[in-house]
């Protein structure tokens with residue numbers, strides 16, 4: 001029985017410029033989630049920790065970030081738990097790689113961290129009975145296929161595990177299902193997406209553990225790592241069991257609101273507060289047609305809920321409506337104005353081009369303001 005903790009896409013040191021002042025807090029949360037992953041490995045007494053790429057957010061990771069990562073891995077080392085990592089696409093093995101500019105294994109000490117590189121794409125951990133293989137292609141270190149050490153070079157290992165910063169698929173950076181099937185691996189520890197997934201390709205079980213703390217939009221659960229139990233006890237023969245465990249706390253959510261159903265600015269704020277959660281990054285998307293008398297101040301709404309969320313981001317995709325009901329006579333200023341602007345809006349919206357779409361949105365705003373200004377005046381041309 002071999003037990004692993006598999007993580008990836010930790011992205012330590014991420015700047016999160018899109019999160020504004022909450023970015024530093026998010027960075028700390030990512031560190032905390034990585035610490036929680038280490039705590040889990042210690043509590044579970046796993047045999048080995050695998051990092052399938054993007055331990056760091058960038059090759060420019062600061063010394064402080066590198067030392068923090070090393071200190072966490074040293075906690076594993078002190079408990080006799082080894083770590084094998086592979087560079088990803090955020091921290092690729094280039095000349096300027098964070099894995100070259102810093103001696104991470106040296107900082108962890110005692111040979112307890114192995115970083116797989118093009119020059120050393122696999123490691124045989126004899127005491128654990130496992131061979132861990134990284135990517136074969138030095139030019140494309142994150143997309144497979146797996147290195148295949150000549151059998152003569154490696155004593156037979158009960159377990160063969162792959163480590164790759166790629167997800168199954170047919171895209172340029174993906175690992176092919178056929179490549180997984182042909183790999184002869186018992187388990188493929190993959191990475192490269194913030195959301196967890198898992199499956200089988202032939203005799204090979206694979207998993208993408210997701211980020212320990214969510215770093216991308218569209219990720220609506222807490223971050224996770226994957227615990228793996230490789231078991232060869234009779235009577236079942238070899239089996240691979242996977243268990244996803246939450247280690248992160250921040251969540252992402254989306255609140256979609258149709259402005260036609262909003263009564264007022266206060267109503268918008270009340271709806272936001274109803275979803276308040278200090279662990280939530282909430283994307284608020286306003287859509288639909290906005291009545292002329294509804295005036296929304298999104299910056300004020302964000303101020304009103306500040307501190308009640310980890311962060312909110314408001315995106316207003318609503319638009320003023322075309323004119324309802326019978327139009328004023330064409331010989332009035334209002335009647336002529338509405339016909340002119342709505343004719344241009346119809347042409348622009350029919351064109352389908354992005355710039356035309358933006359211009360149509362501006363004209364809808366012009367229409368709304370003109371309609372309010374001229375309403376009821378009925379001045380003859």
Ligand SMILES: [Mn+2]
Pocket residue numbers: 009053054088089090165192193
């Ligand atoms: Mn990546």
